[in-house]
Amino acid sequence: xxxxxxxxxxxxxxxxxxxxxxxxxxxxxxxxxxxxxxxxxxxxxxxxxxxxxxxxxxxxxxxxxxxxxxxxxxxxxxxxxxxxxxxxxxxxxxxxxxxxxxxxxxxxxxxxxxxxxxxxxxxxxxxxxxxxxxxxxxxxxxxxxxxxxxxxxxxxxxxxxxxxxxxxxxxxxxxxxxxxxxxxxxxxxxxxxxxxxxxxxxxxxxxxxxxxxxxxxxxxxxxxxxxxxxxxxxxxxxxxxxxxxxxxxxxxxxxxxxxxxxxxxxxxxxxxxxxxxxxxxxxxxxxxxxxxxxxxxxxxxxxxxxxxxxxxxxxxxxxxxxxxxxxxxxxxx
Numbered sequence: 001x002x003x004x005x006x007x008x009x010x011x012x013x014x015x016x017x018x019x020x021x022x023x024x025x026x027x028x029x030x031x032x033x034x035x036x037x038x039x040x041x042x043x044x045x046x047x048x049x050x051x052x053x054x055x056x057x058x059x060x061x062x063x064x065x066x067x068x069x070x071x072x073x074x075x076x077x078x079x080x081x082x083x084x085x086x087x088x089x090x091x092x093x094x095x096x097x098x099x100x101x102x103x104x105x106x107x108x109x110x111x112x113x114x115x116x117x118x119x120x121x122x123x124x125x126x127x128x129x130x131x132x133x134x135x136x137x138x139x140x141x142x143x144x145x146x147x148x149x150x151x152x153x154x155x156x157x158x159x160x161x162x163x164x165x166x167x168x169x170x171x172x173x174x175x176x177x178x179x180x181x182x183x184x185x186x187x188x189x190x191x192x193x194x195x196x197x198x199x200x201x202x203x204x205x206x207x208x209x210x211x212x213x214x215x216x217x218x219x220x221x222x223x224x225x226x227x228x229x230x231x232x233x234x235x236x237x238x239x240x241x242x243x244x245x246x247x248x249x250x251x252x253x254x255x256x257x258x259x260x261x262x263x264x265x266x267x268x269x270x271x272x273x274x275x276x277x278x279x280x281x282x283x284x285x286x287x288x289x290x291x292x293x294x295x296x297x298x299x300x301x302x303x304x305x306x307x308x309x310x311x312x313x314x315x316x317x318x319x320x321x322x323x324x325x326x327x328x329x330x331x332x333x
Contacts, residue, residue, distance in 0.1 A: 012140035014052070018045045038227040046219040046265045053140065054211070054261050055204050057133045062203035065095050066196040073106075074113050077123075083163055086122040090158035093126030094135075094151075103127035104297045111301070112178050118166025122158045124298075125314060128288045130154035137264050142277070146325075146332050150281060153324070157317035164313060165306075173306035214262035222265030231273045238275035245279040246322035250315060253286030263287050277332065278325030285318045 009015050021044050022032055030037045068076070073092055080088050093103070107124040111117060130151045138147035191199070225234070238245045263284045270280050290311060299307055325332070 008139060008143060012053070012136065014045075014049045014140075017049060021045050021048075035227045039223040042223040042226050042269075043219055046222060046268070047215060049140075050137075050215050050219070050261055050264060051208075051212070053137060054133075054215070055208060057136055058204045058207050059200045061095060061132050062200040062207075063196055065203075066191060066199050068092065068095060074110060074115060077110070077115055077119055080119075083159065085116065085119045086159045086162045086166075087155075089119045089122040089162065090126040090130075090155045093123045093158065094131050094155075104294065104301065107298075108178055108301050111174060116166060117171050117174065118162040118164075120162075121165045121310065122162030124310075125161050125289065126155055126158035128294075129158070129285055133261070134288075137261070141264065141268050141271070143332070146277065149325075149332070153321050154285070157314065157321065161310070161313040161317065165309065168309070170306045170309065173303040175301055175303065178301050211261055215265075218262035219265040222269035225266065225269035226272055229273065234270060234273035234275050238270060238279045240276055240326070245276060246282045246319055246326065249279045249283035250286045250318050250322065253283045254290045254292065254315075276326045277329045278322040278327070281325055282318050282322030285321065286315075289314050289318070 018041070022041055025037065025041055025044075026032060030040060032038055032041055077085060077089055077092065103124055106127070107120050110120040110123065135147050135151050138150055142150075235241060238249060242248070267280045267284055270283075271277065295307065295311065298310070302310070
């Protein structure tokens with residue numbers, strides 16, 4: 001337990017970095033006990049910490065992903081049937097892009113290639129919600145139990161949602177240009193180790209450039225919440241005193257657009273101020289899975305009835321997960 005606490009606190013959580021930044025700011029004459037000083041320390045610490053974790057995670061996950069290009073992923077999924085295919089599809093989503101807008105083109109390609117619709121929706125749900133990056137980042141803040149259970153329930157939502165869509169035979173509600181795209185089999189090029197390392201490096205650069213503005217925005221919001229918004233106010237809105245906090249957090253998260261890296265600092269600040277764990281996780285799931293820009297993109301591929309079913313399944317699942325974590329928070333933190 002002592003070793004794991006060290007890993008969580010000093011390696012993933014980088015508490016040493018927070019102390020180092022604090023000493024540096026104090027040396028410059030900034031009073032960390034003031035709201036401004038605390039906000040500056042929170043901002044610098046979280047930006048650096050998340051950036052380091054972001055680049056490290058993207059490199060490792062992209063290296064793994066280089067073994068699963070779309071053509072190979074399609075072949076793997078094609079070997080499974082029934083709920084087993086949904087499970088494999090959901091698991092495959094954990095090593096793919098970090099936000100739903102990046103996952104939708106892959107979903108469209110899988111669907112156009114003839115994979116069952118429920119299987120492709122299991123992938124679409126799991127990809128932004130429970131990627132490997134979310135597992136490591138959640139460990140750094142909430143601990144291993146919360147992170148593992150979060151990923152597990154996210155996979156359950158993906159499998160159940162995809163299975164339900166499959167059982168309801170929603171294929172007619174996929175746009176014609178997707179259904180008529182036909183299956184195109186392309187041979188995946190054989191990559192050397194150097195090619196895979198280069199691919200991972202390029203993915204780090206491309207992804208960092210895309211998500212860094214959202215990191216700055218998320219950390220900025222987190223700094224304001226952490227140092228300027230009174231804890232009792234947060235508790236009254238998102239704490240145990242408001243039984244509708246989970247629903248509110250889910251609805252607030254939907255119009256936003258960010259990925260797991262942008263929502264982590266907001267979640268960290270909300271937890272510090274007394275918001276309930278399940279309410280925070282519901283907010284994170286809604287932002288990463290149901291953001292308005294993602295739904296606009298998805299609407300180009302599916303018709304309103306299928307889009308509404310997808311949103312309904314994810315919303316109900318997220319709310320249930322939120323209340324589940326709230327009920328058992330005392331066992332997890």
